[in-house]
Amino acid sequence: MTRATVSGVSVPTQILLAGKGVDSSDEATFDVHDPATEEVIATIADATVDDGVRALDKAVEAQEQWAEFTPRQKAEVLRAIFDEVTKRTDDFARVMTTEMGKPFAEAQGEVAYGTEYFRWFSEEAVRFPGRFGGAPAGVGTIAVTRRPVGPVLAITPWNFPLAMATRKIAPALAAGCPIVVKPAHETPLTMLLLGEVIAEVFDRFNAPQGLVSIVPTTHASDMSSTLMADSRLRKVTFTGSTPVGKVLVKQSADNLLRTSMELGGNAPFVIAADADLDLVLTCAMQAKMRNGGEACIAANRFLVDSSIAEEFTRRLTEAMEGVVMGHGLEEGTTLGPVITAKQRDRIAELVKDALDRGAVATVGGEVPEGPGYFYPATVLKDVPADAKILTEEIFGPVATVSVFDDLDEGIRRANDTPFGLAAYGFSSNTDTARKLAQGLRAGMIGINRGAISDPAAPFGGIKQSGFGREGGTEGIEEYLDTVYLALQ
Numbered sequence: 001m002t003r004a005t006v007s008g009v010s011v012p013t014q015i016l017l018a019g020k021g022v023d024s025s026d027e028a029t030f031d032v033h034d035p036a037t038e039e040v041i042a043t044i045a046d047a048t049v050d051d052g053v054r055a056l057d058k059a060v061e062a063q064e065q066w067a068e069f070t071p072r073q074k075a076e077v078l079r080a081i082f083d084e085v086t087k088r089t090d091d092f093a094r095v096m097t098t099e100m101g102k103p104f105a106e107a108q109g110e111v112a113y114g115t116e117y118f119r120w121f122s123e124e125a126v127r128f129p130g131r132f133g134g135a136p137a138g139v140g141t142i143a144v145t146r147r148p149v150g151p152v153l154a155i156t157p158w159n160f161p162l163a164m165a166t167r168k169i170a171p172a173l174a175a176g177c178p179i180v181v182k183p184a185h186e187t188p189l190t191m192l193l194l195g196e197v198i199a200e201v202f203d204r205f206n207a208p209q210g211l212v213s214i215v216p217t218t219h220a221s222d223m224s225s226t227l228m229a230d231s232r233l234r235k236v237t238f239t240g241s242t243p244v245g246k247v248l249v250k251q252s253a254d255n256l257l258r259t260s261m262e263l264g265g266n267a268p269f270v271i272a273a274d275a276d277l278d279l280v281l282t283c284a285m286q287a288k289m290r291n292g293g294e295a296c297i298a299a300n301r302f303l304v305d306s307s308i309a310e311e312f313t314r315r316l317t318e319a320m321e322g323v324v325m326g327h328g329l330e331e332g333t334t335l336g337p338v339i340t341a342k343q344r345d346r347i348a349e350l351v352k353d354a355l356d357r358g359a360v361a362t363v364g365g366e367v368p369e370g371p372g373y374f375y376p377a378t379v380l381k382d383v384p385a386d387a388k389i390l391t392e393e394i395f396g397p398v399a400t401v402s403v404f405d406d407l408d409e410g411i412r413r414a415n416d417t418p419f420g421l422a423a424y425g426f427s428s429n430t431d432t433a434r435k436l437a438q439g440l441r442a443g444m445i446g447i448n449r450g451a452i453s454d455p456a457a458p459f460g461g462i463k464q465s466g467f468g469r470e471g472g473t474e475g476i477e478e479y480l481d482t483v484y485l486a487l488q
């Protein structure tokens, strides 16, 4: 297997086809960059559409062999993957920081969070949902069981290079489904390393290698449309932007594929007059600055009661001034670069539009000199309602603060978005907190909480943020068909 050394860690650079490293069938390659230095860190095989089809061939074969593993055996395989990834936390974190930019401590956090899906679903693998009962007419028995959906295509984004895929791989395997993973071309190395670890575990347990293939490619659209047109594929699970999600849902229609769509967000963060501002500040920094703001559940819009707006803005500004921007592997860095020059320029444009319309930057707002795709921690106050930054996903370290006079108005503005992934509400009063919990419209609502992701909880959105849930007891359902057995 050909390899590259990335920040001291040896990573495979070939496609992982059913446990084996292979070159692209047309021998093409592409470069992966460090967004903090703009340097090429590895050159990897660029899978062709045919390579994707070969991965599906292997997946189809593997499903039958995997069905012979008992739920307990499947659970043990998943648990072993959790253990192996955990042992290699720092290797994964170094690679992830180098290809994606996030600070090393956050990358370690993502490894812990991402591999937890293997442990969680190792526990779910032995608890398949089902039911059994008499028919109302008194004749016969209704038994409801679940069967694996079939081969899955997973398409994942660059912002959480490990966790966005483990949320799909772990439940698919637990449910009995093989999976072909197409990682984002910006961050394929973490996934190739994971593929190698999974292949080692499969070897140890004699599990069929075709269960997992990793096909990095620059031909995402051609590969996914070809695989989705193949009647052997039964499911597509996607995490990424809403426009691409819509294209995939349309393409899924011909074969009536099962789909899960984890799409974009525009999370409001509503702060009532009686909120505990110390707690609010801690949570605001988590909800805004985790992953440098490049998170689908990142707080996009801070909506604050006018009586505390000034103090909140001042304290948020101070906290953002304390952010240390740099290479994620440097000691002390708390904000890495954004992923590409294009993303940085998009953020700069959103900020410029807001400033042109009358917003004021209390900190940040200027693109620093390169190299590296850096954008500084920024707070914008007095952001007018027509600023683009309030309607588009920022995906960067920029906090917008707007003010309301009445909580009903705050909740109405919070919900005034086509998205519905996450929402946050803060109050120290039980009745107000309940009002926020009931009033906010999103798939996930944090009440007095700034960090809400948990492998044991169902992650997912409503409206233009998509459908389907990852994690929790709900996560495995996405990979299971319901079968009704009518018994005597």
Ligand code: NAD
Pocket (backbone or CB within 6 Å): 155, 156, 157, 158, 159, 160, 164, 182, 183, 184, 185, 220, 221, 222, 224, 239, 240, 241, 242, 244, 245, 247, 261, 262, 263, 264, 265, 295, 296, 297, 393, 421, 460, 461, 465
């Ligand atoms: P993106 O949609 O551009 O890309 C995501 C993935 O889709 C990548 O692997 C890409 O190669 C692939 N892709 C792009 N065009 C495609 C096409 N036509 N056909 C098939 N595949 C295609 O998104 P991105 O910029 O990489 O990621 C950021 C977006 O992801 C944000 O909108 C963010 O909110 C969203 N996101 C959502 C969640 C969630 O769980 N809801 C989690 C993380 C990120």
